[in-house]
Amino acid sequence: MTLVDQVLDEIKTVMEDVDEQQLDAAEKLIVPSKRIFVLGAGRSGLMAKGFAMRLMHIGYTVFVIGETITPSIAPGDVLVSVSGSGTTSSIVELTEKAHQDGVTVIGVTSNAASPLAKNSDQVLIVPGATKTGDGVKSIQLLSTLFDQTTHITLDILTLKLSRRDHISNDSAKNTHSNME
Template sequence: MIVPTILKEVETVLSQVAEEQLQELAKELQKAERIFIIGEGRSGLMAKSFAMRLMHLGATVYVVGETITPSIGEGDLLVAVSGSGTTKSVVWTAEKTQSLGCTVIGVTTNPESPLAAASTRILHVPAATKYRRENELKTIQPLGSLFDQCVHLLFDTICLQYSKLSSVSNKDAFARHSNLE
């Protein structure tokens, strides 16, 4: 039975992340002037889905590397996603952002990683990565699937909390949803 095993893996990871921490992150996002998001590969896809959901909730949000992304500055915040915490472009962007005095939220499995070192705050997601390091949770899934699944659910939880803090209803969010589909 594969699906129940996957669900158990996800539950094991998510049960280790305190909801209070997600609430704090939602508050920090709400305080930011603008939110910038970065990730590569599948982590980047999770990051982009988070950016889209935050946009639906009324946040001013940009994905790093897109042609319309402005410069980051005082009062802005970066969310940097890398399962391993070693993805060079993500770590470099976090380091650059930190050097500019902006807040960096690192999302990673490895609280000892270069990304964690370049972050103001860390969302530690104790899931497996493609590297299968000794201290990582065991999984039946290939590569970083477990990390990606958990990050997606954690980001949606943060968005739910963000919407409550901002009093954004489903109707409000739907009004910002793309109408060019």
């Protein structure tokens, strides 16, 4: 079996365990009338930023926490927090505060018992291996499997949103940067 085959098998194993009902519940919380904020550190943060970009492409008002032009999050907003372990202190602390302040939280983690999951209104469990050893075991380094499958999971959520909101690929292309 090649390395490519092994990695694809790992991704398939994780994606078979992503609960579509959790995606459906998250879809209900993300609506065009709400501001969406994303939060993550390191590679998880990059996955969150990728999700933010896709939300922008389908017409959402979306912000990345930590960017200089991001406004303050407020009650009624939605926060999507990503942490494979669900224990990254900077992510958990900001998520806890936002949740206490009336922000709706969607947590994306491999650990259903984590502080991130406990401070979320809805959790998306993406059971890929993390650097702390949670999730499906992997031949890949650190949290690579979690990152890969989080990207896919959030892209599936975006596809669900685009279908629900009747946003076509052509419509999404109109908001895509032409500077690439």
